[in-house]
Each structure stands twice: as C-alpha cells, then as structure tokens.
Amino acid sequence: MKSRDVFSYSFSAIKLRKLRAGLTTLGVVIGIAAIVALLSITQGLQATITAQLQKGFATNTLIVSTGRSSGVSIIGAGDSGFKLFVNDTQTINEIENVSMSLAIIQRVGYVQFGGKNRTVTIVGVDFAKYASIYSSTFVAESGDIPQSPENDTVVVGKRISDPWKNATLFCNVNDDVEILWTNATARPPKNETYAGHVSAVLQEVGGFGIGPSDSSIYIPISKAESFFGTDECDMIIVKLENDDTATIDSTSKAIRNAFDKQVTVMSSTAVLNILSNVFSVIQLFLGGIAAISLLVAGIGIMNIMIVSLMERTREIGILKALGMKSRTVLTVFLGESAIIGLMGAAIGIGSGWVLANVVALVFHGGGVFFGNQAAGTGGISITPALTPTVLLGALVFGVGVSVIFALYPAWRASKLKPVEALRYE
Amino acid sequence: MVAIVEAVNLRKTYMLGKVPVEALRGVNLKVESGDFLAVLGPSGSGKSTLLNLIGALDKPTEGKLLIEGVDVSTLNDNQLAGLRRRVGFVFQFFNLIPRFTARENVELSMSIADIGRAERRKQAEDLLETVGLKERMNHKPAELSGGEQQRVAIARALANTPRFLLMDEPTGNIDSKTANEIMGLIKRLNEEKGVTIIMVTHDQRLATQAKRAVQMFDGVITREIVN
Numbered sequence: 001m002k003s004r005d006v007f008s009y010s011f012s013a014i015k016l017r018k019l020r021a022g023l024t025t026l027g028v029v030i031g032i033a034a035i036v037a038l039l040s041i042t043q044g045l046q047a048t049i050t051a052q053l054q055k056g057f058a059t060n061t062l063i064v065s066t067g068r069s070s071g072v073s074i075i076g077a078g079d080s081g082f083k084l085f086v087n088d089t090q091t092i093n094e095i096e097n098v099s100m101s102l103a104i105i106q107r108v109g110y111v112q113f114g115g116k117n118r119t120v121t122i123v124g125v126d127f128a129k130y131a132s133i134y135s136s137t138f139v140a141e142s143g144d145i146p147q148s149p150e151n152d153t154v155v156v157g158k159r160i161s162d163p164w165k166n167a168t169l170f171c172n173v174n175d176d177v178e179i180l181w182t183n184a185t186a187r188p189p190k191n192e193t194y195a196g197h198v199s200a201v202l203q204e205v206g207g208f209g210i211g212p213s214d215s216s217i218y219i220p221i222s223k224a225e226s227f228f229g230t231d232e233c234d235m236i237i238v239k240l241e242n243d244d245t246a247t248i249d250s251t252s253k254a255i256r257n258a259f260d261k262q263v264t265v266m267s268s269t270a271v272l273n274i275l276s277n278v279f280s281v282i283q284l285f286l287g288g289i290a291a292i293s294l295l296v297a298g299i300g301i302m303n304i305m306i307v308s309l310m311e312r313t314r315e316i317g318i319l320k321a322l323g324m325k326s327r328t329v330l331t332v333f334l335g336e337s338a339i340i341g342l343m344g345a346a347i348g349i350g351s352g353w354v355l356a357n358v359v360a361l362v363f364h365g366g367g368v369f370f371g372n373q374a375a376g377t378g379g380i381s382i383t384p385a386l387t388p389t390v391l392l393g394a395l396v397f398g399v400g401v402s403v404i405f406a407l408y409p410a411w412r413a414s415k416l417k418p419v420e421a422l423r424y425e
Numbered sequence: 426m427v428a429i430v431e432a433v434n435l436r437k438t439y440m441l442g443k444v445p446v447e448a449l450r451g452v453n454l455k456v457e458s459g460d461f462l463a464v465l466g467p468s469g470s471g472k473s474t475l476l477n478l479i480g481a482l483d484k485p486t487e488g489k490l491l492i493e494g495v496d497v498s499t500l501n502d503n504q505l506a507g508l509r510r511r512v513g514f515v516f517q518f519f520n521l522i523p524r525f526t527a528r529e530n531v532e533l534s535m536s537i538a539d540i541g542r543a544e545r546r547k548q549a550e551d552l553l554e555t556v557g558l559k560e561r562m563n564h565k566p567a568e569l570s571g572g573e574q575q576r577v578a579i580a581r582a583l584a585n586t587p588r589f590l591l592m593d594e595p596t597g598n599i600d601s602k603t604a605n606e607i608m609g610l611i612k613r614l615n616e617e618k619g620v621t622i623i624m625v626t627h628d629q630r631l632a633t634q635a636k637r638a639v640q641m642f643d644g645v646i647t648r649e650i651v652n
Contacts (some may be wrong), residue, residue: 001536001537001539002536002539002541005536009533012524012525013524016524096556290586315522317520318520318521318522319533319537320506320509321480321482321509321514321520322483322509322510322514322533322534322537322581323506323507323508323509323510323511323512323534323537323538324506324537324584325502325503325506326502326503326506327503328537378634417483418483418509419477419482419483421521422482424518
C-alpha cells in the first residue's frame with residue numbers, strides 16, 4: 001500500500017471519531033504548549049538577564065571583591081575578615097594588562113526631598129572612571145556628570161527622579177536633597193546625613209545588573225569615605241586592556257595572588273557560564289514537569305488506541321483478508337497516532353507561543369513577579385525566544401510520544417489472525 | 426486443465442478452549458480454472474474452514490494445500506498476504522468498511538495492491554457497473570440494501586483480477602428474490618468472464634446452479650455431484 005494511501009486511510013479513521021480524536025489531541029496540545037511556553041519564557045528570560053548583565057559587566061572588566069559584599073554569592077573566599085580598601089586600586093593598577101581600576105563603596109540609605117523620602121543605594125565612585133567603564137549606561141539624561149565633582153555633587157538614577165514613571169518627579173536636576181544613612185556599627189546606631197546637590201539624572205538603564213542602576217544615587221568616592229566613615233570598599237572594578245580569555249585568566253590570577261588569594265575575581269564570562277548552567281537546570285526542571293503532562297497524554301493515546309483496536313477488530317480482519325500486510329496494519333495504526341501527535345504538536349507549539357507572550361506581557365506590564373519593589377526598579381521585559389531547537393524538539397517529542405505509546409496497540413492489531421478478527425463481534 | 430486449487434488429505438484442528446475440534450479430517454479436492462464449485466454441507470461440516478484455508482486466511486494443521494502449485498504451508502506472513510490479494514473473497518455478512526462509499530470500498534482492495542489513484546477509480550467504476558451499481562457508487566453501505574451491499578462486495582472481490590472467487594454463503598443474508606439476482610450475476614461471471622468460483626452454501630437449490638458440487642459432512646467430502 002502506498003504511503004499516501006496509508007495516510008489517507010489513517011486520516012479517515014480519525015475523522016470518523018472527531019470528538020474522541022479531538023480530546024486525545026488536546027492532551028498532546030496541553031503537554032507541548034506547556035513545554036514550549038516554559039522553555040521559550042526561560043530562554044527569553046536568560047537572554048534578557050544575559051543582555052542586562054553584559055550591559056553592566058563588559059567582557060573586558062573584572063570585579064574584585066572579598067566575596068562577602070558583592071551581592072552575588074561566589075564560590076570560594078570564605079569570611080576570613082579580609083578587607084579591600086579604596087587605595088588597593090594602586091596595587092591592581094600595577095598588574096599587567098590592567099588599564100584602570102575603580103573602588104566602589106555602597107550602602108543602603110535614604111534620600112529626602114520635599115518632606116518625602118525614598119530608599120536608595122548610595123554608591124561612592126570616581127565619576128570620571130565610572131563613566132569611562134560604563135560609557136553606555138552612566139550617561140546623564142538631564143544635567144551633567146562632572147568629571148571632577150564637588151563634594152556635595154549627587155547623580156541620581158532615573159527611578160529616583162521619576163519613581164512613578166509619570167510626570168510627577170521626586171527630585172530633579174539642581175534640587176538640594178538630604179542624604180541619610182544609618183550607621184548600625186556605631187553604638188548606639190547613628191543617623192548620618194548631609195545635603196547633596198543633584199547635578200544629573202541618569203538615563204533609564206532598565207532591569208538589573210552589576211553596573212549603574214536606576215534606583216541608586218552616586219556620590220564622589222572621597223565624599224563616600226568621609227560620609228560612611230571608612231575607606232574599606234565593597235568591590236573594585238578592573239578594566240582590562242582587552243577581553244582575550246588568556247588575558248582575563250592571567251590577570252584574574254595575578255590579582256588573586258596580589259591579595260594572597262583572599263579576594264574573589266569575577267569575570268563576566270565566568271558569571272555568564274554560571275548563569276547559563278543555572279538556566280540549563282531550570283529548563284531541564286521545567287521542561288521535565290511539562291514532559292510529564294505529555295506522558296500522561298501518551299497514556300491517553302494508548303488507551304484510545306486499544307479501545308479503537310477492539311472496536312475495529314473486524315475491520316482489521318477485512319483489511320487482512322483483502323491482502324494487507326501485517327506491517328501495513330501496524331503503519332495504519334501508528335499513522336493515526338502520528339497524525340494526532342503532529343496536530344497536537346503543531347497546535348501546542350502555537351498555543352505555547354501565545355501563552356509565553358501573554359506571560360511576558362504580564363511580566364513587562366505589571367511587573368507582577370519581579371520589579372516595583374520599594375526601590376522602584378521597573379518590570380523586566382522578556383521577549384520569549386522560540387529557538388529552532390525548541391520548535392523542532394517539541395514537534396519530534398509530540399509525534400514521538402504519540403507513536404511510542406501507540407506501538408503496543410498497533411503491534412497487537414498487526415498480529416491479529418484474519419480468521420479470528422473476521423469472526424469478532 | 427490446470428488445477429488452481431489442490432487439497433491433499435487436508436486437516437485442520439482448532440482448539441476450542443482446551444478441547445481440540447477437528448474441523449477438517451482429510452479433505453481431497455481439485456479445482457480447475459474456469460470451474461464453478463459449490464461446497465454443500467450443514468453447519469459445522471467444515472465447509473467455511475475449507476474456504477478460509479483456500480483463501481489463505483488460515484493455515485492447515487496437516488496435509489497439503491496447493492494454490493497454483495504453491496504449498497500454502499510454506500508461505501510466510503507476507504507471502505500469505507500477497508496470495509490473499511490474488512483471491513477474491515465474498516462473505517455472508519458483506520464485510521464492507523462502513524465509513525467508505527461503495528466505490529471507496531472497491532478501491533480499497535486495489536489500494537492495498539499498490540494500484541494508483543486514477544487507475545483504481547476507473548476500475549472501481551467499471552466493476553460497479555458490471556454488478557449493476559454504477560448509480561449507487563457514492564453511497565455508504567448503511568444506505569444500501571443487503572443485495573446492493575453484496576454486489577459491492579462482489580465488485581471488491583473482482584478487483585485486482587483474482588485467480589478465483591471464494592464465496593461464503595453469498596446469498597445467506599439476503600431475500601430470495603435478490604438472492605436469485607446475485608446468483609445470476611455469479612453465474613454470468615463464471616460463464617461469460619471465465620472467473621473460477623468456489624462457493625460455500627447449505628442451500629441445495631443454489632448448489633444446483635454450480636457446474637459441480639461436493640457434499641461435506643463432519644470434516645470430510647462425502648460425495649461429489651456433477652450438475
């Protein structure tokens with residue numbers, strides 16, 4: 001029997017029981033849609049986070065920290081009491097391939113203006129160097145970022161100036177704001193405060209990352225040292241002369257050695273690798289859960305095929321009496337489930353894609369899951385990514401599961417003896 | 426003349442639960458090309474079993490069955506299927522596929538034999554014309570009378586130009602007037618087109634319409650009648 005005839009025979013059997021076939025297909029649709037939606041959202045999220053990270057963490061930069069205060073948990077570097085100081089940049093600057101380095105001191109504090117106050121991260125940096133390293137994100141939208149700032153100069157992130165994303169501003173360029181920080185190590189804890197002059201509002205950076213943030217304010221490093229009463233810094237950002245893997249590796253090693261291996265040196269490639277690993281695990285986990293629903297659908301297919309086999313025993317007898325080979329009978333039954341699988345996978349991919357976009361819209365619009373915390377970061381925008389691998393994988397998986405679960409019923413159908421099948425009532 | 430079917434001491438034993446049932450107990454038979462043989466016998470005499478063996482729907486337990494000189498018991502599954510394609514089977518209960526129209530039912534046996542769409546469509550129409558059903562070819566079995574359904578079944582059996590037709594009580598399930606028409610059609614096929622026919626029946630009157638008849642009883646042929 002020609003394959004086109006086998007296909008149309010299988011299809012005629014499906015058409016006969018539309019509701020049953022529809023419900024069986026629905027199982028596959030749900031399974032595939034879940035897989036596609038979850039994977040394309042995760043991949044979109046990964047792409048967003050990676051892009052965000054790369055924006056704030058160029059490949060030719062390294063982050064040196066004691067491994068305690070960077071905000072990212074890092075392997076190694078236990079809490080040994082080791083401290084990094086602002087002038088440690090001098091040591092780093094002498095290392096080969098280092099083009100510049102910059103110390104950062106940051107604390108969580110408040111900005112007060114017009115009787116209102118907002119929680120912010122107060123970041124002390126060298127403006128000129130910071131602007132040079134983050135040339136695309138540490139950029140003023142209004143006002144100017146002075147190269148050699150006054151002691152009271154303050155640069156504020158977009159969400160500090162415009163926390164509600166409308167024309168109502170919290171503060172603007174040339175405003176004099178009160179900056180407040182609670183020194184919890186003092187006995188008793190003491191509120192430190194000073195008046196700052198807003199010289200610039202940054203462009204919106206969006207999302208999150210290691211570099212400039214919409215919910216931070218920036219003050220000169222010298223002011224930070226006196227205001228926070230310390231010259232201990234949270235991290236040192238190192239700009240390299242190039243981003244060759246060899247340079248990154250050798251310089252990282254040299255920096256670690258310069259501090260007796262008490263510091264942790266992160267490169268963006270290393271972070272991206274960790275991120276990529278984490279996302280692989282998440283994808284596997286979510287994909288696995290979705291795959292279970294597809295397996296359930298597979299069992300549904302098997303169940304239906306066995307019922308169908310019982311109902312059509314006589315028909316199989318007729319086909320065999322007309323000279324159909326056992327192998328063709330097998331193909332007819334497998335063809336039926338393959339058609340169900342193919343339709344289910346196609347509809348599933350479509351609905352999964354729609355679902356992923358709806359979820360992305362919710363993420364972006366309302367920031368229901370992330371964002372809009374006290375600090376007022378915006379919702380992250382995810383563009384669901386339907387890669388050819390996911391597309392093809394879903395199709396193959398959908399059809400594969402359907403066919404595999406139909407193997408047993410199809411095999412039983414093919415093994416029926418014509419005489420017995422014809423006698424079946 | 427060449428023997429198309431030759432059975433030598435053919436035996437078939439079924440297991441009915443745990444009890445062996447000897448359906449055929451040594452049948453010797455020879456059917457030549459152009460013959461019209463009626464196999465007469467009461468229910469349980471083994472005539473349907475004999476027909477199933479000749480139609481390669483089942484394998485003999487013992488003895489030899491030669492179809493066109495080939496021993497059926499030496500054939501594998503695929504070869505048996507191939508043999509069935511060269512045999513036309515007409516059943517008492519028609520055995521049409523309910524979801525297909527008359528024409529599609531006739532086409533089915535040709536599509537199993539790998540015949541292309543255009544050709545089988547034309548042949549199906551010709552065959553349905555031969556059995557007098559051209560006007561009703563787009564009707565499904567449920568929309569056809571018993572006699573019409575049997576005509577479709579005969580047209581289907583004639584597709585793929587079979588070496589012989591096997592008929593199991595072809596008029597057993599239709600009224601006597603239609604049965605006469607069907608018998609007329611069968612006789613015409615034999616006389617005018619030279620189709621070899623082996624027909625199983627329990628009806629003495631139908632058997633007289635064949636060229637010759639054999640009487641079966643308890644799994645053996647007890648006598649032969651030449652009409």
